[in-house]
Amino acid sequence: MFDNWEDLENSIKGCNKCKLNNGRTNIVFGIGNKNADIMFIGEGPGADEDKEGKPFVGKAGKLMDKAFEGLGINRENVYIANIVKCRPPQNRVPEKDEAVACLNYLRNQVILVKPKVIVLLGSTALKNILGEEHSITKERGIFTDKKDIKYLPTWHPAALLRDENKKIDFWKDLKELKKLAEEQNLKI
Numbered sequence: 467m468f469d470n471w472e473d474l475e476n477s478i479k480g481c482n483k484c485k486l487n488n489g490r491t492n493i494v495f496g497i498g499n500k501n502a503d504i505m506f507i508g509e510g511p512g513a514d515e516d517k518e519g520k521p522f523v524g525k526a527g528k529l530m531d532k533a534f535e536g537l538g539i540n541r542e543n544v545y546i547a548n549i550v551k552c553r554p555p556q557n558r559v560p561e562k563d564e565a566v567a568c569l570n571y572l573r574n575q576v577i578l579v580k581p582k583v584i585v586l587l588g589s590t591a592l593k594n595i596l597g598e599e600h601s602i603t604k605e606r607g608i609f610t611d612k613k614d615i616k617y618l619p620t621w622h623p624a625a626l627l628r629d630e631n632k633k634i635d636f637w638k639d640l641k642e643l644k645k646l647a648e649e650q651n652l653k654i
């Protein structure tokens with residue numbers, strides 16, 4: 467574990483801890499406010515993210531941005547990262563060994579950001595962070611406290627592209643996040 471961003475970012479350069487390094491163009495480390503109160507965790511980079519080296523810049527990210535705009539959430543106030551930092555082929559779900567190989571980078575990011583709230587975007591984020599026994603369909607929209615951090619699982623924005631009905635839940639969940647942030651004076 468590193469106690470500063472520079473060493474952490476240097477440590478990931480050229481990473482070959484798992485097979486995803488074979489197909490990547492760029493490592494997608496994370497983006498946003500390094501002192502954020504609120505952190506968003508997705509699954510892994512898609513084609514656009516792989517090309518640009520930034521998380522959530524493709525279709526799903528644009529949809530998330532729209533929700534942010536509508537609700538008054540400023541992307542620059544939050545920190546956004548993924549479970550895996552390299553693009554899985556055909557955007558498949560990261561395999562267990564890939565997630566395990568990458569999770570220490572994310573743990574280190576969480577230690578440095580010190581977020582008060584972590585939004586878990588979709589099942590992959592939920593299961594890898596809180597445990598395999600968790601279910602996104604049962605737990606989305608419900609805040610859970612663990613070791614001084616509040617976790618809010620919600621749908622992954624890509625799921626909204628496949629199922630319009632999920633947009634209502636996603637908006638509702640982010641609205642609750644906004645409300646909590648305002649009550650607790652968190653940067654949002």
Ligand code: URA
Pocket residue numbers: 494508509510511512515520521522523524526527548624
């Ligand atoms: N989906 C994710 O989970 N993360 C990204 O960065 C982009 C799409």
